[in-house]
Amino acid sequence: MDERTTSDPAIRTEGLTRRYGQTVAVRDLDLSVPRGSVLGLVGPNGAGKTTTIKLLLGLARPTAGRAEVLGFDAITQSLEVRRRTGYAPENDAVYGWMTVRDALDFCRGLYPTWDRERAGRCLDLFGLAAGQRVAAMSRGMRRQLALVLAVAARPQLLLLDEPTEGLDPDRRRDFFGVILEDVAADGSTVLISSHQLHEVERVADRVAFLRAGRLVREGSLDSIKETERQVRVVFQGAPPPDLAAWPELGRAHAEGRTWVLAVRGDLHAVLARLRALNPFALEVVERNLEDLYFSLGREADGDAHPPSAD
Amino acid sequence: MSGAEGDRVSEREDVWLRVNPGSGVPIYLQLVEQLKTAIAAGVLEPGQRLPSVRDLAVRITINPNTVARAYQELERLGLVTSRAGRGTHVAAGPPPIPEAERRRRLREAVERLLLEGRTLGFSDDEIRRAVAGRANRAAPEPEEGG
Numbered sequence: 092m093d094e095r096t097t098s099d100p101a102i103r104t105e106g107l108t109r110r111y112g113q114t115v116a117v118r119d120l121d122l123s124v125p126r127g128s129v130l131g132l133v134g135p136n137g138a139g140k141t142t143t144i145k146l147l148l149g150l151a152r153p154t155a156g157r158a159e160v161l162g163f164d165a166i167t168q169s170l171e172v173r174r175r176t177g178y179a180p181e182n183d184a185v186y187g188w189m190t191v192r193d194a195l196d197f198c199r200g201l202y203p204t205w206d207r208e209r210a211g212r213c214l215d216l217f218g219l220a221a222g223q224r225v226a227a228m229s230r231g232m233r234r235q236l237a238l239v240l241a242v243a244a245r246p247q248l249l250l251l252d253e254p255t256e257g258l259d260p261d262r263r264r265d266f267f268g269v270i271l272e273d274v275a276a277d278g279s280t281v282l283i284s285s286h287q288l289h290e291v292e293r294v295a296d297r298v299a300f301l302r303a304g305r306l307v308r309e310g311s312l313d314s315i316k317e318t319e320r321q322v323r324v325v326f327q328g329a330p331p332p333d334l335a336a337w338p339e340l341g342r343a344h345a346e347g348r349t350w351v352l353a354v355r356g357d358l359h360a361v362l363a364r365l366r367a368l369n370p371f372a373l374e375v376v377e378r379n380l381e382d383l384y385f386s387l388g389r390e391a392d393g394d395a396h397p398p399s400a401d
Numbered sequence: 402m403s404g405a406e407g408d409r410v411s412e413r414e415d416v417w418l419r420v421n422p423g424s425g426v427p428i429y430l431q432l433v434e435q436l437k438t439a440i441a442a443g444v445l446e447p448g449q450r451l452p453s454v455r456d457l458a459v460r461i462t463i464n465p466n467t468v469a470r471a472y473q474e475l476e477r478l479g480l481v482t483s484r485a486g487r488g489t490h491v492a493a494g495p496p497p498i499p500e501a502e503r504r505r506r507l508r509e510a511v512e513r514l515l516l517e518g519r520t521l522g523f524s525d526d527e528i529r530r531a532v533a534g535r536a537n538r539a540a541p542e543p544e545e546g547g
Contacts, residue, residue, distance in 0.1 A: 127466065128466060129464050129466075264462055267462050268459050268462060271458050271459050271462065271463075271464065271465060272455065272459050274458075274464070274465055274466075275454060275455035275458055275459070275465035276455060289422055289423050292422035292423060292428075293420075293422040293428075293462055293463055293464075294462065294463065294464055295464060296464040296466040296467055312427075313427035313428070313429055313430075313467070313470070316425060316426075316427045317427060371519060372515075372516045372519060372520070373512060373516070374512075374516065376425070377424065377425030377426045378425045379422070379423045379424060379425040380422075380423075381423070382425065
């Protein structure tokens, strides 16, 4: 059986764990990223985002568990993985002594799939000149060069660690245009670790919330939004005494007279039930990625056993 | 831009498509709602071709899978048809908005109105009178903008 079929997930990890001394950077990570998706990896600093990426590339060895990338084992077949993967690290001072052209030539030799035309197009997009010395470039420009190097190889998988820090909004948009084109045309897979939640919300179709090395929640961003809705309701009198027992509801708490109900089940059923009570006010609260980030974070902090991913 | 009659790719027409990723409403639903409205309002005509998933995704910088999901949802609703290699077209004679959907949208609008009125301290009776007074006007004012 050939493992490397395109129906395989682009990334699959099982119990992936990495300790540094007493610190557990990544803890028992089970992750499956389908091909053709854009996964946003979000979480506070120290949540394990960068370590996860390094484990996927074989740049760090797992303490326990394993990772498979594009059907290849991340440790024993690391070379195969890297040949097919574009990586823009968080910090990149590697090419300090080179010019932009040197860096491109160097990378072209590493990737059989290198696309010169695309490299040139991306350089133009970012306004980078081939003769520029990397050492003399600003941090933002070095970041842009790292992105050009990562996408010019037309990799099957792109791993981007905080890719747009230091980029102005125009360049960010252009850059994501390039990436989304690849996703649509070639079905390539992208993993973006970022604190720019509004950006992740736009380009990612899946999201993984990491906190203290643990995966708190992972899945389709739209599905998570749809299952994490809240209803705010102000009752005319006292709330119904059996509110806590409603099967569609998760956590319920009061903010003054307003009750905030987490809806786990059928939203329309909940609304119909509440309407029958003729409430003073009734409102569905849609939650964006930032809201989810904070509420899932709070849940994870107060709960040793995170809710299972869907 | 080449293409047979009734087979044009809308270049201009998707300019009004706006997604607000931070609103909390899933982006595919935002697209579905806007395209539904555009079809109902005749901005998109029967037989007209929608932009390809790839074009639309890149043009408004959102995930192609999200665009594809919106198109699938529109197809499920019978508002567009999609054939491999030919793209996605607005269905000929789009079905009117189903009764249940019309009622749901009206109910939501009424709820928003009630909430606003009650928050401002009006009684339900006063709100009712305000609605009745407005609805009884001989000539309804045309709606501005969208």
